[in-house]
Amino acid sequence: MASRPELQAPPEIFYNESEARKYTTSSRIIEIQAKLAERAFELLALPDDGLPRLILDIGCGSGLSGETLSEKGHVWIGLDISEAMLDVALERETEGDLLLSDIGQGLGFRPGTIDGAISISALQWLCNADKSCNDPRLRLKAFFNSLYRSLARGARAALQIYPQNTAQLEMITTAAMRCGFSGGLVVDYPHSTRAKKYFLCLVCGPASVNSALPRAKVGMEGDDSGSDLDSGDEEQQTVTVAERHRPVKKRKLESKIKGRAWVLKKKEQRRNHGFSNVPRDTKYTGRKRKAHF
């Protein structure tokens, strides 16, 4: 079995002509790209006003994901580092404009000009130091900083990623949050090794009522045996991770923790509703637990 593509070669080498060709010939790849793009678009949650907007497709490759944006009536600009992939996009006569560009070097758009961004299976490539001059942290920072600058205030980005492990997942989300984005991860089908998908959903600007995270999809059939991350391209191994990822915004969760009085009241309410399995009240009730694992 082939190892993860990110470990084989830099993206501009890995996505050569024969790899790019699969994006027109493999119905499986085509279907996956379309599905992921469809979901990313949904997570963008653009206002439902029929107004066409200017959207980026980051790592647009062969233009399959961009086609989803066109179908929805939006105007898009795609960026990709692989000439072979962009050649396929040309063949496909995609409606979006294409730029040959390395997103790890930052995006060169004027501030506030872009209404939203999607990305399908591209960002994890930034975690690889495939050249001596490539420092993953610096490249992620350059990318997120410039994305933040390019987006209009309140605009969103929905970025689907295939992290190799928890460390990468954290590295990517941390980099995004440091650049001023609010939002976090939406994990679709979290209990299925095969179907599990990570979407980094970012809002340009501070958190507000309008920037609540969309809900993940759950409940799909699948192998429930572990917390493996499935990887992007066709014939890939899954990679085991030791720990589950932690919530991105810890502080937010803490503010929701209720005090002893609230717990006592809830328990009382449940007893009054005739529940027989409510634990008795003791001095431990509603006490903060120590953080031990």
Next chain:
Amino acid sequence: MRLLTHNMLSCNIKGVTNGFPLAIEATTVETKEVDMNPDFLRHIFPKLEWKAFRDASHSLGVDDLPEQVDPDMLLDEEFLRRFHHALLEVHLEEGVLICPETGRRFPVSKGIPNMLLNEDEV
């Protein structure tokens, strides 16, 4: 590349502060008709740098955009048609984009600008 994209794009070389607008040297220009969407034109109008847009349209051989504009003109069918044409139908196919500050040249081939930077430009 259409002028819409050109108008949003600036030179990304480290240390460059005035990377916009990129000058255009056009070798091949093509026109591809697309349906006009007045809503999109009205949406994007306030985000455009009009002077840069008009100058760029000259580089591509389009000469019918007014020098002065105001949002009221977006109600005028004739203006919308010209705006639409220059923004979304004219494509720079072969040529060069040039950084106004450093003179760095970004080649455009098959309609795709090569914006990749060298190591020492990042």
